[in-house]
Amino acid sequence: MSEVMYQNVKCVQDYFACNVFNEETMKNRLPKNVYKGLLRTQRLGIALDPDVAEVIASAMKEWAVEKGATHYTHWFHPMTGITAEKHDSFISPTKDGKVIMEFSGKELIKGEPDASSFPSGGLRATFEARGYTAWDPTSPAFVKDGSLYIPTAFCSYTGEILDKKTPLLRSMDVISEQAIRVLRLFGNTTATRVTTTVGPEQEYFLVDKALHDMRKDLMLTGRTLFGAKAPKGQELEDHYFGNIKDRVSAYMKDLDEELWKLGILAKTKHNEVAPAQHELAPIFTTSNVAADQNALTMEIMKKTAIKHGLVCLLHEKPYAGVNGSGKHNNWSISTNDGQNLLDPGDDPKDNIQFLTFLVAVIKAVNNYSDLLRLSVASAGNDHRLGANEAPPAIVSIFLGDELQTILDALETGKMIKTNQDKEFVIGVEALPNFPKDTTDRNRTSPFAFTGNKFEFRALGSADSIACTNMILNTIVAHVLKEFADTLEGSENFTEDLNNLLINTIKENKNIIFNGNGYDESWVEEAKRRGLPNLVSTVDAVPHYTDDKNVAIFEEFKVLTRTEIQSRKEILLDNYSKIINIEALTMVDMARKQIIPAGCEFTKFLADSIVSKKAAGVSFDAEKQLADKASCLTNSILEATDALDAKLLDVKNYDEGEPTARFYRDEVFAAMQSLRAVVDELETIAPESIWPFPTYADLLFRV
Ligand code: ADP
Numbered sequence: 001m002s003e004v005m006y007q008n009v010k011c012v013q014d015y016f017a018c019n020v021f022n023e024e025t026m027k028n029r030l031p032k033n034v035y036k037g038l039l040r041t042q043r044l045g046i047a048l049d050p051d052v053a054e055v056i057a058s059a060m061k062e063w064a065v066e067k068g069a070t071h072y073t074h075w076f077h078p079m080t081g082i083t084a085e086k087h088d089s090f091i092s093p094t095k096d097g098k099v100i101m102e103f104s105g106k107e108l109i110k111g112e113p114d115a116s117s118f119p120s121g122g123l124r125a126t127f128e129a130r131g132y133t134a135w136d137p138t139s140p141a142f143v144k145d146g147s148l149y150i151p152t153a154f155c156s157y158t159g160e161i162l163d164k165k166t167p168l169l170r171s172m173d174v175i176s177e178q179a180i181r182v183l184r185l186f187g188n189t190t191a192t193r194v195t196t197t198v199g200p201e202q203e204y205f206l207v208d209k210a211l212h213d214m215r216k217d218l219m220l221t222g223r224t225l226f227g228a229k230a231p232k233g234q235e236l237e238d239h240y241f242g243n244i245k246d247r248v249s250a251y252m253k254d255l256d257e258e259l260w261k262l263g264i265l266a267k268t269k270h271n272e273v274a275p276a277q278h279e280l281a282p283i284f285t286t287s288n289v290a291a292d293q294n295a296l297t298m299e300i301m302k303k304t305a306i307k308h309g310l311v312c313l314l315h316e317k318p319y320a321g322v323n324g325s326g327k328h329n330n331w332s333i334s335t336n337d338g339q340n341l342l343d344p345g346d347d348p349k350d351n352i353q354f355l356t357f358l359v360a361v362i363k364a365v366n367n368y369s370d371l372l373r374l375s376v377a378s379a380g381n382d383h384r385l386g387a388n389e390a391p392p393a394i395v396s397i398f399l400g401d402e403l404q405t406i407l408d409a410l411e412t413g414k415m416i417k418t419n420q421d422k423e424f425v426i427g428v429e430a431l432p433n434f435p436k437d438t439t440d441r442n443r444t445s446p447f448a449f450t451g452n453k454f455e456f457r458a459l460g461s462a463d464s465i466a467c468t469n470m471i472l473n474t475i476v477a478h479v480l481k482e483f484a485d486t487l488e489g490s491e492n493f494t495e496d497l498n499n500l501l502i503n504t505i506k507e508n509k510n511i512i513f514n515g516n517g518y519d520e521s522w523v524e525e526a527k528r529r530g531l532p533n534l535v536s537t538v539d540a541v542p543h544y545t546d547d548k549n550v551a552i553f554e555e556f557k558v559l560t561r562t563e564i565q566s567r568k569e570i571l572l573d574n575y576s577k578i579i580n581i582e583a584l585t586m587v588d589m590a591r592k593q594i595i596p597a598g599c600e601f602t603k604f605l606a607d608s609i610v611s612k613k614a615a616g617v618s619f620d621a622e623k624q625l626a627d628k629a630s631c632l633t634n635s636i637l638e639a640t641d642a643l644d645a646k647l648l649d650v651k652n653y654d655e656g657e658p659t660a661r662f663y664r665d666e667v668f669a670a671m672q673s674l675r676a677v678v679d680e681l682e683t684i685a686p687e688s689i690w691p692f693p694t695y696a697d698l699l700f701r702v
């Protein structure tokens with residue numbers, strides 16, 4: 001083929017990360033010593049020298065201006081769950097009435113947005129409204145929509161953390177420190193930093209924008225609050241991995257390009273289980289970059305959809321009766337000397353180190369499953385967990401048969417047959433090669449070992465992954481610390497390690513469950529095992545401030561008790577607000593659209609009865625339908641008033657947990673009652689008077 005034929009083809013490698021101030025750009029644009037200084041900061045997680053910042057700021061500005069940027073923004077992750085940005089232009093006036101483009105090291109490192117409009121969960125009362133943002137040099141800056149975006153942490157003026165990034169960064173340092181201690185025990189002298197890595201698989205729905213805009217519920221809450229089942233759902237299983245429709249395919253192509261330009265390694269895309277549902281998975285990266293990139297991905301997904309006349313729904317449950325959307329958090333730990341610590345490796349020496357880290361994760365998840373559960377708690381995710389489409393709200397670990405056999409043998413000291421058919425008693429000095437086949441995966445497990453990483457599958461699609469990973473890192477760090485404390489002074493390492501592992505397995509094997517997590521008997525079994533089943537957000541979130549949980553955050557200075565308290569309040573408050581908005585939207589739609597439609601339908605039938613009666617024609621069908629429509633409309637009116645009355649009752653409850661509990665037990669129940677009668681009316685009403693698009697329209701007209 002001639003060269004010419006390629007001319008108009010955009011090569012991904014030519015534009016990948018073209019809008020990112022990444023290592024390559026920095027290497028080209030920064031003086032050698034500055035570049036090296038920055039690399040040390042990034043790789044070892046140490047603080048940046050202010051002089052160095054000045055040089056970097058200037059180079060960054062030059063680069064951004066060449067990319068067409070006129071503004072810069074500190075980009076941060078407040079507790080609202082979405083990212084925040086405030087743009088300042090680079091311009092600075094000169095004496096001759098012109099402007100120059102300026103950006104200082106100080107402006108790069110620190111910003112001072114007003115913190116008073118971001119949720120602080122009661123923290124604000126104790127200090128002034130000012131907050132500040134601080135550059136996170138471990139996550140690269142990028143240019144988007146004419147602005148230079150600088151990833152930052154966000155705190156109050158007095159230092160209380162107000163965002164999701166700061167504790168995540170701290171947790172990464174903490175697990176690194178403890179993992180290095182453990183590695184030293186195994187004779188590793190080369191690793192100096194351990195990094196947690198994450199690959200989040202993101203599910204989403206697409207819906208036609210024109211249809212979407214005809215429904216207040218989708219517009220205001222991101223999910224359908226009413227809607228009778230379409231005649232077809234996901235039962236034919238014809239969507240999962242099915243052919244991608246042209247319009248969707250064009251969207252995905254555009255989305256990939258936008259993400260690639262921002263240096264996001266979008267890798268896999270496919271149709272999901274439900275109609276109009278899809279998934280995007282990137283290649284994994286470090287936890288904090290993954291969290292930043294996932295937030296950016298969600299934003300770009302939404303923006304790109306609009307260009308295609310579509311809306312991207314990230315809500316966990318946009319439609320009743322078909323699967324909702326989640327996010328799988330693939331998590332592992334690796335060293336800067338090139339090892340994945342959750343990879344069994346090939347020789348027994350690696351295996352025992354692997355087993356140590358594996359067992360540490362098992363213990364951490366067992367002791368802090370309530371924290372993991374609450375890290376994925378939200379009003380949206382409550383619809384999925386335990387509804388046989390996502391893992392149950394009970395946290396358990398899946399290891400698979402091969403690994404289970406090894407742990408059992410280690411625990412019981414029994415003989416084990418290896419794949420080479422040799423038999424021996426397994427112990428830290430005698431370990432078989434682990435079979436690494438992981439094709440037999442259990443999709444019903446919330447926390448599954450998948451070969452060289454753990455996959456936590458309970459996250460909601462709209463969630464930030466920051467909280468989950470902050471918790472995961474901290475709880476594992478805590479156990480690694482215990483292990484290191486126990487073993488560091490050991491006189492007989494092999495024996496002590498053996499005992500430690502065996503005892504830890506014995507004490508924590510309760511959390512391991514290799515069976516079907518969707519099975520009803522599991523709920524009973526889990527109860528017998530004493531595993532918590534925190535069904536809803538309101539059941540889970542209050543555990544944030546349990547003493548044992550506060551203790552580990554304080555032990556590692558990841559969060560203080562006050563900060564945890566504030567996070568708990570924010571989560572509960574957010575839950576209440578969401579249910580409130582949904583309830584108000586239902587009342588509004590019922591009164592202004594659904595009840596009028598019910599009346600119109602009844603009137604149409606009544607008119608028909610009158611004329612048929614005059615003509616002496618039988619009107620049985622109309623009569624039956626009119627009675628039913630009239631009766632249902634009546635029930636809808638009653639259910640609407642009942643819901644409205646519940647909303648007035650809210651003020652009788654104390655803020656925080658009591659209010660959230662009332663929303664869950666009373667308001668949410670009243671919403672479901674209203675929905676039931678509306679959906680019934682929809683099934684008998686003619687399409688011509690139904691006031692908004694139906695499930696069939698929404699799900700199948702993409
Ligand atoms: P599946 O859908 O079968 O779970 P995918 O290939 O869609 O698998 O997703 C696997 C995810 O796991 C990808 O995002 C991948 O980058 C990520 N992953 C692979 N190795 C690691 C690792 N060491 N640490 C974190 N994530 C990883």
Ligand code: MG
Binds near residue numbers: 455
């Ligand atoms: Mg997965």
